[in-house]
């Protein structure tokens with residue numbers, strides 16, 4: 001846990017990529033988020049820029065899990081990137097058997113998110129100086 005928290009503290013930004021479990025985030029992801037937020041007053045997530053994306057075999061592409069994450073970011077005081085949202089629906093059609101992304105439109109959206117997260121991180125860094 002100490003190593004996990006150090007890695008978060010040293011990161012310029014966080015990127016969370018998640019599936020959706022029962023209309024929310026998987027328990028293991030919630031657990032990792034919770035552990036790194038404690039003890040009270042030593043929240044490793046504090047003021048971190050964060051981007052989210054997710055993939056699901058369903059039609060909503062992890063939308064509900066992603067909005068639950070955004071709710072957690074309020075108390076964690078994380079600074080989420082709002083746009084673009086990357087919610088990869090019908091993921092079974094978009095990846096090959098080896099897990100490689102084969103859908104160019106989705107690949108482009110992911111590139112846009114990564115570029116926007118980098119720009120968001122730089123903007124926040126500048127604002128802090």
Ligand SMILES: Cc1cc2nc3c(=O)[nH]c(=O)nc-3n(C[C@H](O)[C@H](O)[C@H](O)COP(=O)(O)O)c2cc1C
Pocket residue numbers: 019020021022023024055056057058059060061062
């Ligand atoms: C307990 C559980 C709950 C799930 N709930 C959702 C859900 O709410 N929405 C969704 O789109 N997919 C849901 N899925 C499907 C997963 O997103 C995923 O597509 C599927 O589990 C295949 O990935 P895996 O082999 O990593 O589990 C769920 C899967 C599990 C195991």
